[in-house]
Amino acid sequence: MNADPAAQLRLLDLQALDAQVDQLRHVRANPPQAAEIKDLLGKRADVDGRLRDQRIVVDDLALAQAKADADVEQVKARRTRDRERMDSGAIADPKALERMQQELQSLERRIATLEDEELEVMEQLEEAQSALAELTSAIDELDARLGELTTARDEKAAELDAQIAEVSAGRAAIVADIPDDLLALYEKLRASKGGVAVGALRARQCGGCQLALDAGELAEIRATPADRVVRHEECQRILVRTPESGL
Template identity: 55%
Template sequence: MDARVDQLRHRRAHLPETAEIDALRVSRDAILDKVRDAQIVVDDLSVEQAKAEADVEQARARRARDRDRMDRGLITNPKDLQRMTYELESLERRVSSLEDSELDIMEQAERAEASLERLREELAGHEERLAELEAGRERKSAEIDAELHAAIGQRAPVAAEIPEDLLSLYDKLRQTKDGVGAALLRARQCSGCRLTLDHAELAVINNTPTDQVVRCEECNRILVRTAESGLPSS
């Protein structure tokens, strides 16, 4: 019964989903960091794009204003007209340069947004898988808990029939012997440490009353004698 309880507790603590969940959480957190970094890039490019658009609009507005003045014949002085012509040529080059810069920023923004979207999709996939694994782990944990509760319940009435001093010795041995306080003596071998007892030890055990506790000389566990123990009288 105690072995069954220990097995159930071990199963609960080492569910296969747990290892995958832990690995996915590490991967998810790494992707989340990338998403944050990608969002910063997108936000920065958005600010740059807004500024570029404003610069282009400002240059276009000035170009349109100067052209309108020239077209309407508001500039009559030859020198002023020549200066305005040069200024318009300069504005054309500036508008062209600003538009190129704006286009370049827009392309960068598109690539950054596409990268961000891919990372978000990857993150969503991780979150979905994590939810599935966590639900599966909770379901299995609940099933094991039910089995564990039943196993502990079955142990209680049996333990109540064992003398208190023997149960205390058994429990102490379990704490220091990997959870095994008593071992079957089968075919002259202790099932706890796998040591084969010699004939002298077997003779001593054989002559020991059945209601008296015997212990393995090698591992010190309580030995449980059965018809399969290999004792001379068995």
């Protein structure tokens, strides 16, 4: 393949521009906040799962307390009715009155038992609500930190996008100076050579792979016409000859 030496030199400008864009895109794709965001998202998922479980515990205990309260009130209401009957003098039979007194004693014992159970459920509910509050606070703290990191990441991404657009804006002018077949070779090599398709031959070294060329290869390049596109035998990248090539 032949190409004007000036067009070959423009390949170096294009490579420098594309390398800069690649670097900016790499930085954008790997923000410094990424690792912490990933870690926090994992922690948040764990806390959120425990938070859902704790809400169920609180709901169950709230129902249990409501039932305990109702049970106590039901027995107390019965005790009140029995006392009112006794106090009204409606029970004249001594045996019936004795049975009523015994029932009141049983109701008192039942109330004491139910109130103990009610208190136990209340304490369990308070502990569960406290645990729920702690988990909710942990979620809020995680969300706050995630918000800070996400904002910082997105602001930096927008800044990098602007830099990429600014750098890329000059690409069209460079490409216009490069023949289509040479540009096609450049793009093909960029895709297969880790983004580096061309290197300057300076001080007898390939700027693409950084390997030194032996005397025989240098002699062959020296004898090659200036408009001939040269490829490095070792890495197959395009070699652009410059005044610093050492030929």
